[in-house]
Amino acid sequence: MVETIRIEQKILGRNDELAAQNRSRFDAAGVLAVTLVGSPGSGKTALLEQTVQSLRAFRAAVIEGDIETDRDAQRIGRLGIPVVQIVTNGTCHLNAGMVQKGLDRVDLPNVNVLFIENVGNLVCPAAYSLGEHLRVVVASTTEGEDKPLKYPAMFRQADAVVINKVDLLPYVPVNLAEAREFVRRVNPTADIFETSCTTGAGIEEFSRWLADRGR
């Protein structure tokens, strides 16, 4: 077991180095890098679709991380946004090295905001910095209110938590005030947004928050 831990520390140490290199590239090009993480089906791609359209004044690009398929990249590509698909082939998270390879296919000098959508997983991506400036956790109302307590590592690191699918609130047994309170309990400083990618609710507020942080 000691050997395993040593290997893990080596991997995470190397990841941090590559993440720092990614960050330098973002900063040199004046790019705001934003990671989206969340459970499968929480609505990360839908939120991206809405947000890049709302941020038309910005030149956006997207890196999509998936275990298999390029379905998400196809969705983003249909909007005319430059998109790079990373297929992890079974790996449960993106790491900084994968993103670095993806960056070689992004025209960074012509981008203001780079979104990186991680693999749908509320656990493992928390351990791997990608060099991003902002981390956004997307959680759906249908997941219930207690996920921040049950998966605290991810919520603790978030700069923003987006509670998505608020259009379903009349139909799901979830208490939104309690959901917010549980986010607060593990992360007192994250900004919290309530959105629906079906009705467009909250998209403008979230986009404005991003725009305020862009360069």
Next chain:
Amino acid sequence: MVETIRIEQKILGRNDELAAQNRSRFDAAGVLAVTLVGSPGSGKTALLEQTVQSLRAFRAAVIEGDIETDRDAQRIGRLGIPVVQIVTNGTCHLNAGMVQKGLDRVDLPNVNVLFIENVGNLVCPAAYSLGEHLRVVVASTTEGEDKPLKYPAMFRQADAVVINKVDLLPYVPVNLAEAREFVRRVNPTADIFETSCTTGAGIEEFSRWLADRGR
């Protein structure tokens, strides 16, 4: 990297040994062991609540796996079902060794069906056998239809796929026929159920399927 892979093979090999030991204990006690896996918030605990009540003729017990908190165990305990909570402290999946420790606190000779609810994660639990007889993937209608294609490892291993939250079908942009077809594409033999833990739809069919496999 070669070193990492060797360590991983060692861990998985050791896990398989412990899983085989668990399986022997289940078989010696005449216990059907059923694992529930799925995304956070797909409704694994709600399905368990409904199923153990529907299977009153069976003596059920539950092992709950969570990264943090004993909230799910409390929910099951309220039904008067024996329940053991395993807190993984950050680990993204249960392994056979954790379950082995949990089994020491289960009165196996007085149990017919043991449910093991894994950490909410559609990726990592796929790599770790727990010695179970049956694996059930719980996927919610709100996650969209394409998750079998995007997370194939988990769906490929399933004996049954439960498409949960069908009561939300009128409100979510999901095509149920396509969802079934995508399950079929990665796993032609899994039984597919459609359930709602709010209305109780499909619970009887799913419970009967389990009862038919009980000893």
